[in-house]
Amino acid sequence: MLRALALVALCTPVLLSSQVHYVKLRPFPPKWERLEIGFVVSAIIDRRVDTTNIGYALTGMGNKRKAAKFKKRLPAELERAVDELVVYTSGAKDSVVLLVREFQVSELDNIGRLNALVDCYKKQGGGLYKMESLDLYKEYRGIDVTRYHPEAVIRTMKDLLGEIATLLESYEAQETGRTSLTGLLQEPRPAFVIDTATQLKKGIYRSYVEFIANDPGIEDVDIRITEEDASVLKFKHVEITGPEGKEIGLKENPAFWGFCDGAHIYLNLTPLLGYDFYARLEKITEYSPLKAPPARMNNQGVIIGGILGGAIGGAIAGAASGPGSNAYVYKPREQKILNLSLRLLWDIIKEDEELVRALREEKRRDHPDTKLEYLKRFYERRGGM
16 A cells, blocks of 8 residues: 555656656857847746646647746746847946736647736836836747747847837936835735726736736727627727727737727637637626637647637537637636537536526527527526626
């Protein structure tokens, strides 16, 4: 018995590690190609919602989904990247602190993506002053995009350093924006309030973090939807104008998580299902219904999906609903999109016996519209929609 327990103990770590893909940062550019900068990065703070991974990778036969991780903590890996990417100019005086709010890799149909959202602070006179929140995005293609993840991280960090150098050239600290390193370290992680918000704030979500906090990163925008009743929008159906009258195109900004027109939230399906559409979410609930084009499946019946936030997206499709279904649910707290199969619908509404009986009598109960309608009715009857 003891020997059997010992074998289990030895095997368990191997099993767990087999579900992880480690992203190893290499190769770094040679010294003569390094970026020359006149500032130092004195600290990198990790304020992501989910710090257990940096997204996911698809590996092996059947595109097996694995959590993507660094060997060390994210700040340590990014600090090493900075050291390997730069040459400091003599007499470099400026010092900056980076607060990482999002940093994630994903894959879909031989397309890899990296999304990062980093707040940049300048150290000055014993205080820290926020310069800007930088939204960084990389897209890379190939038969095996997994091997490009390290290069994407390195290139993203190089772009980040270049943008910081540009910011420092003209930045003037404002006393109202003063904070401290201690203040940043004590800053709580974003709270999940979107499901209880009495008023949705209008604007563009650059990341999952901004969505859950009901705090769009791009505000003061005018949003016009030409197909008001449509649950799925093409890019051309949405016209967004910024605070200075400048057009903000969704096609030109694939890294956007979504947007809110003040009444509804629209989710970017490009990194999730591989379609250039935005899907309207109903009121945020445990299983938020949405419509979308049919998902692509691999040979294991798994939705080939991207990620929303730091967690792994996509899920096993229900057996009762084939890949032609375009009824889905989004689980905001788990950051997943699921195919709304009949099996899943039965499981969600099983406590409402009257609604279950009505669904059994439906002749077209497997139709996407029918499934979505019954899910909406379920939440309406519970007072959740």
